[in-house]
Amino acid sequence: MANPKLKSVGKPSQNSNVITRRKPAAAVKTAYSVAEREEIFRRFSVQRPEPRGELEHTNPFTLVVAVALSAQATDAGVNKATRALFKVADTPQKMLDLGEEKVRDYIKTIGLYRNKAKNVIALSQMLVDEFAGKVPETHEELVRLPGVGRKTANVVLSMAFGQATMAVDTHIFRIANRIRLAPGKTPDEVEARLMKVVPKQYLYHAHHWLILHGRYTCKARRPECECCVIADICKSPEKSSDIPAPLVELPPQVIGEAVE
Known part of the structure; x- marks a missing residue:
């Protein structure tokens, strides 16, 4: 009597010799070795x-404000507007004391200045209420601040706190x-x-x-x-030269006078 636990073996299928291999993890998409x-x-x-980044600032708070203001604006334009602002309001409490209307007056040359002024006041209030007036050092906390998105948080973490x-x-x-x-x-x-x-x-x-x-x-x-110093390596279909520019150290950056 056949053992019911044993399955009968029929003819081998046409695919019986095919070894199923696990696909390797997809490589990160880049054209370069x-x-x-x-x-x-x-x-x-x-x-x-x-x-260095080209937004003028004096501390982590003014950096947060400057980067938030730079959305859809040039660094040069933001610097021009914030020089006077940061002289009178370089902490969250001083910004709150200044008030939204006066903040608008300082930044009115920047695009979307009304909404940005509102965000500057709101983020200053949150810093005072929840962080004792200090800029937090984690991505999760930074993106909670009004007007602060992923890009702004990354800039602050890099420039203010030395994170990669x-x-x-x-x-x-x-x-x-x-x-x-x-x-x-x-x-x-x-x-x-x-x-x-x-x-x-x-x-x-x-x-x-x-x-x-x-x-x-x-x-x-x-x-x-x-x-371009990487013209010979560059794989852009738009490039017009394969000859790299001389590889020499450039003059020091002059922050505040950048040409956009």
């Missing part, structure tokens, strides 16, 4: 050893897609990919290098490939 990425950021580090972040602005979003370094359909997608493809030793300064490269060399209207 590890060695090419290392070289790109090595050259940026030679060109600008200590890159990737603040994806219009320049970085354009560069990541144009040169195919970390293409993505949204800023969050680009941010996640850049955090994976940028070599770890260069990550802290990477977002400033990419912003400055996009602002002064790989410009929106026409990339100046003849001035």
Whole structure:
């Protein structure tokens, strides 16, 4: 009598010799090898050893305000408006004492200034009420502040607290897609990919290098490939030169006088 626990074995199927293999994890989307990425950021580090953001500020609070005001505005335009503002209101309490109407008067040359003034007062109130007037040092807490999104939080964490972040602005979003370094359909997608493809030793300064490269060399209207130190490595279909510019250290940045 056949053992009921044993299944009868029929003819082998045509696919019996096919070994099912687990698909490897998808590689991070980039057009560059590890060695090419290392070289790109090595050259940026030679060109600008200590890159800096170009928004004027005096402390973490004024940095939060400046970055929040820079949405849909140029750094130069924000600096022009905030110089006088920060002289009279460089803490959350001083900003509250100034009041929304006076804040509007200081920043009225900036786009969307009415809504931004409202946010500046609201975030100042939250800092006073919930954080003892101090800017928090975590992403989760920063994005709770009115007018502070993911990009603003990343800028503050990097510039105020020395954390390695990737603040994806219009320049970085354009560069990541144009040169195919970390293409993505949204800023969050680009941010996640850049955090994976940028070599770890260069990550802290990477977002400033990419912003400055996009602002002064790989410009929106026409990339100046003849001035680009990575022209020979670049895989952009738009590039007009394969000859890299001389790799020399640039003059120190003059914050507040940047040409947008």
